Amino acid sequence: MMMKTKYTYQQIWTIAYPILISLVMEQLIGMTDTTFWGRVGEIDDVKKGNWRKKKI
Structure with a gap:
């Protein structure tokens, strides 16, 4: 015998x-x-002086 369970949308x-x-x-x-x-990566680049050399 299989038991059926009903769930409401609120329970779900x-x-x-x-x-x-x-x-x-x-x-x-x-x-x-x-x-x-x-x-942080941008700030590191500026500290190193690489802010103009950034490749896209």
């Missing part, structure tokens, strides 16, 4: 919402890190 979102928020936050942290380290 109760589980899915924190997971969704954590994934979005992880992406925001990654973008922030990329921006920060990109900026």
Whole structure:
């Protein structure tokens, strides 16, 4: 005999919402890190005097 379980949308979102928020936050942290380290790299180049020699 197979038992059927019914879930409501509220029960599903109760589980899915924190997971969704954590994934979005992880992406925001990654973008922030990329921006920060990109900026640090520019500052290092200026300190070394390479700010005009930057290749794109």
